[in-house]
Every structure is written in C-alpha cells, then in structure tokens.
Amino acid sequence: MFRRLALADMDAAAIVYRSALDHAVPWLAGLHTQEEDRRFFRERVLQKCDVWGAVENGRVVGIVAFRNEWIDQLCVLPHAQRRGVGT
Numbered sequence: 001m002f003r004r005l006a007l008a009d010m011d012a013a014a015i016v017y018r019s020a021l022d023h024a025v026p027w028l029a030g031l032h033t034q035e036e037d038r039r040f041f042r043e044r045v046l047q048k049c050d051v052w053g054a055v056e057n058g059r060v061v062g063i064v065a066f067r068n069e070w071i072d073q074l075c076v077l078p079h080a081q082r083r084g085v086g087t
Contacts, residue, residue: 005051005063010041012060013051017041020075045073054085062086 005013014037022029032040045051045065049072054062062076062085076085 001055002052003055005046005053005060007042007046009051009053009060010046011038013045013053013063013065014038014041016053016060016063016077017073017075019077020081023078049073054080056080 014034018032018034018037041051049065049067051063051065051073053060053064054076061080063073064071064086065073074086
C-alpha cells in the first residue's frame, strides 16, 4: 500500500532513509545522528516536498519525496529492495 506520509511518519521515513543510505554507501555511515536525520525529515523534507511511503504490515518500507516534478529522495529498506517497492 502507498499513502501520503504525515509529520507523525517522519521518524519512520528517517529510518528508511538512513538504512538505505548506510546499505548503499557504507563509508558515509555515522555521518549524521538519528536525531539529525529525524529533524531533517520533519523540518526540511516534509516542509518542501510531498512525501509518500510504501507501507507493509503497518511499517514504512520505502519513501519518495518530490517537489516540482523532481524526486528529492527515493529510499527503500534493504530487505524490501528488488521487490518493486521503488517502482
């Protein structure tokens, strides 16, 4: 299921973002704290973008944030990759 994400979902979105990023580029792991990631999603991404999430069993497993027909973020939890979540 895909749905628009709200402020209450931004912590989950930040977890997806960090998990996907750490998996894809492990040399950047630890660059920001969890609180910095959560603040980034609450105060920057949600304020500037439409944020949608792929939800499985009540858990956000993928996110897309876009504005002005441009994708700013597209992240999928590593265990959910290669299953069509990002398409």
